[in-house]
Amino acid sequence: MNSAIRSVHARQLVDCKCRPMVEVDIITEDGFLGRGCAPTGSSVGMFESCVLRDGNPEEYHGMSVHKAVDNVNNIIGPALIGKDVHDQKAIDEIMIELDGTPEKKNLGGNAIYSTSIAAIRAAAECEGMPLYNYIAKGPVKTVPVPSFNVVNGGHYADLTQPFNEYIIMPYGAGTIEKAVEMGINTFQELERVLTKYLGHKPEVAPSYGYAAPSEDPEVILDLMSEAIENCGYSGKIAFALDCASSEMYDRHNDTYLLKGSRVNSRQLIEYAKHLTEKYNFVFIEDLLDEEDWNSYPKAHEAITRTNLLGDDFIVTNMERLKRAYELNALDGFILKPNQVGTITEALQTYDFAMEHGLLATPSGRSGGVIGDIVMDLAVGLQIGFIKNGAPRSGERIDKLNFLMRAADLNEGCKLADISSMLKF
Structure with missing residues (x-):
């Protein structure tokens, strides 16, 4: 050959x-x-x-x-x-x-x-062979638990919701097929819950979730909880949050936007800690600005009931992840190979995470594609859970089908058990 x-x-x-x-x-x-x-x-x-x-x-x-x-x-x-x-x-x-x-x-x-x-x-x-088998050097035994970005923050005509993504994760599903069904059912039920709350159908947000109906995160999480309960999934679906706080950070006065007001990093950490004590979170991503190296270790010390992950903070860069590890600033990072620019560099960052007990969570990008290699990495590296996006557009549905197909094609392949990764 x-x-x-x-x-x-x-x-x-x-x-x-x-x-x-x-x-x-x-x-x-x-x-x-x-x-x-x-x-x-x-x-x-x-x-x-x-x-x-x-x-x-x-x-x-x-x-x-x-x-x-x-x-x-x-x-x-x-x-x-x-x-x-x-x-x-x-x-x-x-x-x-x-x-x-x-x-x-x-x-x-x-x-x-x-x-x-x-x-x-x-x-x-x-x-x-499929790329994920090539990465795994043989058959795969598990596929990761998918998560679903159901409510999107940002600037809207009548409000600004500073937290970027409100996510559900069916950690209690027994199979990948059931996990996908639970995510889709909850997403569809959430439309009915939001319609009742708003008095009209919710707007579709740029990332294909529902536009945030409130500036208050707890209002949104309560509505999501209602949809989960209506579907009979209480105790089987938890939350995750991508704050993308750099998007709402004011470098001139060192403050963050929260519920229509400006707060400092200490106040934001305290509020996130409150959220994790009120709701079950698998992870919170980019809680602070991507250059707030002083505050991340404080957040990691204070917030113990969820995993703190870095996305814009780490950008799949091994040197930044190494620095965060040495500062005890995080529990892991979001694995996006295009952030660092080559497969080799992304895998080096992944290897560092595995060697030092950190989580690696693959994720697509908002400007996504059919056949995204992050799915091959997620399955081939046998990762526990991933970010999939809203179950609405073709390239996001493709990611869900990818997981179900991989499980079917690899005999004995099961949904990953992430119980050891949960902190609630």
Whole structure:
């Protein structure tokens, strides 16, 4: 078998939010195809790998990615011809060296990441197996518990809800099929509960959950609790929260928005602690600003009834995760490979987490894609729970179907037992 790279070709497509993205094909000498594309997020950390866009207002309002495509076709591709797709580390290191910047600003993180995905997918194709089996080096025994982003915060006409995502997780399901059903049933019941509360149907938010009906987090959590109870799932579904607090942080006066008022980090930590004592949370993500290194250890010490995870705070960067670990600032991180820009670097961060008893929680991006590699990583790495998004749009439904399909195709594969990860 000749698994050397014969050709590398990139093109511009669009993601689920109709924003241009890079897609890359790698074909080996024996004709095996690996294809990768780079999703983008709405809540984007300042230390994420660069998404290189053209800035031409005449095309997609400046969002086109022809420069990144050209960088793949004219710079990255020629440098990778003849390299073995099984040597992921070498391929990624070539691209990192070609770019020469920590944030991959020259060639574009979207160009490099799409190529990195294409390489590992081509390697799996050479071996004749699904990518998650290639990552696991054989059959998988579990699939992760999915979570569902059901209410979305942000700025609306009549209110601002500072917390970004209100999430449900069916930790008490016995099978992946039941977990998916519980999430969907609760999401659909929540529409009825919100309609009754609002007097009209809830608005669909940009991330496809329901628009937040209140500035008060407890009002939202109570409505979610009502939907869970109506479905008969009390004691089997818990909450999670993505605060994305950098989005609502004011650096000039060092305050955060909460229920229409500005509060300091100590007050926000106290409020989050109160929430975890009133409700069962699997995790709280990005409680504080991505540069609030002083307050995260205080939050971790104070809040003991849930897992504190870092997303914008860590950006899947091993050095940032190492610093957070040394400060005892977190219980884990959100695994988004496109944040750091290559599969190799993402797996290095994952390995550090596993070696130091930290959680790694894969997540898609709001500008998602069908066939997102984070699902292969989640299943292949045998992770306990993941973030799936709202059960409404195609690329999010694809993630749920992926889990059920993987469980069916791997004999004896079960839903992960996450009881040891819960703190409530």
